[in-house]
Amino acid sequence: MDLVEKLAAAMRTMERQLLEHSLYSLGATHDLGAGHLIEPFLHHSDSQGRKEAQITAADITQQS
Incomplete structure (x- = not known):
């Protein structure tokens, strides 16, 4: 994470x-x-940026 x-x-x-x-x-x-680190981008001014942040948030909760 560093x-x-x-x-x-x-x-x-x-x-x-x-x-x-x-x-x-x-x-x-x-x-x-x-x-x-992802949370601020869930409120990004660009809708695509928000969408990517939502996908990322879902990715970190899935098992690898």
Whole structure:
């Protein structure tokens, strides 16, 4: 999680495509601890950003 926490600090300023990729990376960890990093993006101004955050939140709750 240390690596993706550093990534999360920059996510607020990323363009949509890079944000989507970053959210995917968080989801791929399947780490429930990533929830606090994903939560702000559930309210993102861009609907696609919100959708990706919802998918990511679902991914971290699934077993790998």
